[in-house]
Amino acid sequence: MTCARDEGSLDHETEDAQVWASWGVDYLKYDNCFNQGRFGTPLITFQRFEAMWKAINATGRPMLYSLCNWGEDSTHAWANGISNSWRMSGDIYDYFTRPDDLCSCENAQDPMCIAPGKHCSVLNIINKLAPYADRTKPGSWADLDMLEVGNGGMTDDEYVAHFSLWAALNSPLLMGNDLRTLTASALSILNNPAVIAISQDPLAKSAIRIKRDVNVKKDEYGVGEAQIWSGKLFGGDQVVIFLNAADEDLEMKASLEEIFIRETGKAPQAQEDWEVHDLWANRMSDAVAQKIIDSPEQYATILSGIDWYNSTVIPYKEGIEKGDKRLLGKRIETLKARTMFVKTVKRHSAQMYRLRSSDRGAKKENLPSDDNHDEL
């Protein structure tokens, strides 16, 4: 049965996949309800979801296979061989930090969590992914669940932070709000091309967490922490996110050595100067966003009036290679070699930057990867 108690697919994968193919289905989310006890070890769960993967492939029709087992049985360790995206948590809800008993894994970093439940906050989900952020892969992405942007339970700052992380962690960006009641502020988060370019980066590597500080002021739920995430981008660029989930404004900082952390030795990138681009500086104004909402049939005209980025015309890879300003955000400063990257970050917000080498023209486009191997 499905989660809604309709007759579903377990042991009927082949016939169901064929029906869907005959309907022209493009996207299948295959959920975890009524699994008849077929979980508890990775192999059992793998086989259950592999059955559907084979059934879809056998149809010959390309469908995106969205695997959803809430991260049970170490999904990160096997799902990227048999799916296009894999949920790694219980269901998200529209809170930034509030813990809830139904999102039951107290230690959000525990990869053995059973019964992950629902009512999982943005922070809870991020913390769960951190230990295996490197397991997301081109064509098989970690799915952090649908976006809450625009649903009204969080502040605008919190939604910006939520969207920034979902982009940098390469999660599918599925709008979870009601489009008929979309607000201007939600639209201007969801359509930021400089941030979406991080999500769509050709190198396709998730950011990883390089710093975490739990010794900060806690909010009404007893939760508070600050994190810095850093990720490799195509062409030697780097994305850096300062996430302040503390109940106070914070000065946050990371050295270039930390930002370019390596398996072996010292980071040579720390010896260079870097141009810092603020990826939220050019966020669409509320006035423009509201105009689009009010006149959706005019949106192309409105956007063309403000030099908006159209990725159908210029693919992200091409835009990034060319240094398209709409994708780079706003250059705000130069970070000198061997220094600290320091920012004051407001309570419950995030800042997101693209670093680009100051002498980029003189270098090859791709620095060699420092990964010894890719782990499945």
Add this chain to the structure above:
Amino acid sequence: MTCARDEGSLDHETEDAQVWASWGVDYLKYDNCFNQGRFGTPLITFQRFEAMWKAINATGRPMLYSLCNWGEDSTHAWANGISNSWRMSGDIYDYFTRPDDLCSCENAQDPMCIAPGKHCSVLNIINKLAPYADRTKPGSWADLDMLEVGNGGMTDDEYVAHFSLWAALNSPLLMGNDLRTLTASALSILNNPAVIAISQDPLAKSAIRIKRDVNVKKDEYGVGEAQIWSGKLFGGDQVVIFLNAADEDLEMKASLEEIFIRETGKAPQAQEDWEVHDLWANRMSDAVAQKIIDSPEQYATILSGIDWYNSTVIPYKEGIEKGDKRLLGKRIETLKARTMFVKTVKRHSAQMYRLRSSDRGAKKENLPSDDNHDEL
């Protein structure tokens, strides 16, 4: 073998179920003793209990199938497809907070607990259920074990709290005391129609825990905490329980936003006024209860003399729809929109309220559910 070492059912489910059906059995509790090592992963345990479920169904005779594996192997995740109730803990004993080594899961919230044992307190069991209180379902209830009300190990306040939670969490309400020595105070707990109506609510949704505070005074065992539970009821009503398991009286409070917590956005119910009904205010007096105990053959007469609720005559759904005062308890106040619900709660006791919208007449009876889907 059974727990008492009589010959039992493992691998003999079919023949045993047929014998029971031939005897006219209505209720089967199927326990976990001498399971020959057939546990340790959900699938193994599922298959063992599924065998009996199929055997019962094959007899054609309806029996309530009470599955009892003490909550091992994530019972909450699979039992509601193959049972009518499922024990989720080791055996209860007649203490409110006392921890005991034999109830071995130190962290009562750990859903991977093996060897849950016996000597589990009321508080321990409640804490175990909290992470998956939403998994109880109509027709397959979480079983918190038999009631200790009236056995003498707890205070009257503690028994009231025990019964309140068992009702709001939709546990089977099996009297575990000796009826021949029933006391007046036990009877007046066990027969409170306003509380039983919560247990029998047509919407059949368990309350969930919305707040927990462990920074309160500890008792002689080092245990102390305070919790607030809230649950959706039929017709848009809400049940709220303030549970004080601290070793001191406490002022406890929750906002309407918290009481009506939602997956997305803000709770619209927080914008309304609510009538507060105390569900224990009309508890039967000791004098009447004692009269019933002393003259059981007269009980119908005695009860009719005090306008008692008879659910055989008026089903709970009908009574609630009509606003029967015997089910609503005593209206004590109006809770204004956007305010806090605040109560002073005595040490080791609980208060239990039904909230009903102040302008209920003007509204449809069922608010739409905010659940995205039902998880198995």
Add this chain to the structure above:
Amino acid sequence: MTCARDEGSLDHETEDAQVWASWGVDYLKYDNCFNQGRFGTPLITFQRFEAMWKAINATGRPMLYSLCNWGEDSTHAWANGISNSWRMSGDIYDYFTRPDDLCSCENAQDPMCIAPGKHCSVLNIINKLAPYADRTKPGSWADLDMLEVGNGGMTDDEYVAHFSLWAALNSPLLMGNDLRTLTASALSILNNPAVIAISQDPLAKSAIRIKRDVNVKKDEYGVGEAQIWSGKLFGGDQVVIFLNAADEDLEMKASLEEIFIRETGKAPQAQEDWEVHDLWANRMSDAVAQKIIDSPEQYATILSGIDWYNSTVIPYKEGIEKGDKRLLGKRIETLKARTMFVKTVKRHSAQMYRLRSSDRGAKKENLPSDDNHDEL
């Protein structure tokens, strides 16, 4: 292979059991080495050890089957159906409290411990057993590993505590020392009939831990705690052990309610007076013990000279029924109804008492058990 790398039994149980039977073997310890990965879930481990149990039974020769898998895979939950004793820990070593990295389960109460190792202290093993002390059964005893009494690594007080617990927890009492170098003090611990009578009690119920206090002075290893254990004995008697594993002398106490803890209601035994018998008061003197060691061929004569208890002549059950003073220890006081049992206990030592009802003659010999059922 065996632990010593000789060819062993895995998949050759039948032929090996037959060879042993042909040799007249009485006792088989079946260990856990070189198990080819056949562990990790209770069922896999159960099947491995069940194979040998069946093989032994098939020979027709009675052998004591001592199952040893170091407590992995929740041995307490299944071994008592297929063995006569079951090791529940890594290997003991000759220390009272010292933790060692090789005894790797940091939380000694964790029943899911994998790789329990060796170098487990007396205290570590006791703490592991506490959550399932009730699982030991007549004919299938929890095996806490061989006694270290007399090996020289602990003080005399520590060995007395070690032996007291092993007896009250119904562990097999296997001497682990070299008999050729037995000391007087070791002999007088190992031959105390009042303590052995607890081990051999006809009711065959393990003591359980009723109190644990970790807020006491720690020793050089950072370890320190105090525990009180209480167990039902044949004929309504009770054994109580005060175990002081703190780095200081302590006053320890338990109420009669706590000593006679029950599943339901209040303990009726707390309403009685009890005679307290010190089980170590009549320990054999060093002079007598040394005489036996020096003239082993004379031991019967020496013991008969001091009225020693010979259980071959008078079985323990008969001796206890008759109130044989050699089994009761020394009566030291009367504990009045509803009072506390209080003792000052030296650092790293234990005191062990048999409580016998003051008006025993007037009562039936066996109080009804308050257990609802036996869990496998």
Add this chain to the structure above:
Amino acid sequence: MTCARDEGSLDHETEDAQVWASWGVDYLKYDNCFNQGRFGTPLITFQRFEAMWKAINATGRPMLYSLCNWGEDSTHAWANGISNSWRMSGDIYDYFTRPDDLCSCENAQDPMCIAPGKHCSVLNIINKLAPYADRTKPGSWADLDMLEVGNGGMTDDEYVAHFSLWAALNSPLLMGNDLRTLTASALSILNNPAVIAISQDPLAKSAIRIKRDVNVKKDEYGVGEAQIWSGKLFGGDQVVIFLNAADEDLEMKASLEEIFIRETGKAPQAQEDWEVHDLWANRMSDAVAQKIIDSPEQYATILSGIDWYNSTVIPYKEGIEKGDKRLLGKRIETLKARTMFVKTVKRHSAQMYRLRSSDRGAKKENLPSDDNHDEL
């Protein structure tokens, strides 16, 4: 597929092993990527790696079988029956103490860790091994991952500590640096014969951790601790390592009783005097090392000029038996019976000593082992 996504071996072990044998392969590292969910219990993982072990053996060609499953599923408990070395951790990286989210087992001692990841520090790996350091065996060694010595991320002191532990824990010593850019300091660590002799000791027993102190100054990552390791060597010698991973210099000490810890009784070795040999005192000078690097074709000449140890000419066993000074390091003091071994150890460094009995000539060469049995 392999970790690099080339077609690999799962279910094709036999044909691949035969190809490798035909190529003359001597060393196979068999990794854990793309395992199709075949992990999660020891038996599943055992069978996957046993298949390759059988395939290699069937070829008839001796190959070193380096099993790499990152320590999942309790590798230490079963791998030494089917491999020559077994990785027991996620991938090492070039840091001494820095924790990283990708090395996800927060409690490094947890033997049930799933998803061990990469970016594991030297200290993290040592802490993981400590609970089962005794499981490494001649012919099947625990593999702590490749050496980072010379890669530049740690100080010279830290590399010395890293190499000392890898040698004393009998890990394979695989150089992980680029030989073309080898520095003098790296070479003089990697070629210290007195330390390599510990790695190659004929008794082949890993050192075990006898002390751990976490109450020391923490570094910028919040990490800091001090440890003492001790191991039996051939001929009654003992190796002792003082590892200071605190953020301060420390005085560290262990008694002879602790250094010679035993299963039963007191250590007789504590009653003797011991000669202390510093194994790093005779480390090659930078000048000599640089000369070798600069003129590799002259290295034999250069080394012969300084009386360097050549184990091809004199095997380690022979050298140790003869008391070759190049293997013993520098004798610095006599440790008197029943005293403490005390050293001041610099922040983030280690000291490593061989203890040899002062009256060695008068004794048999091998003290009897105090192990009761070898656990698989």
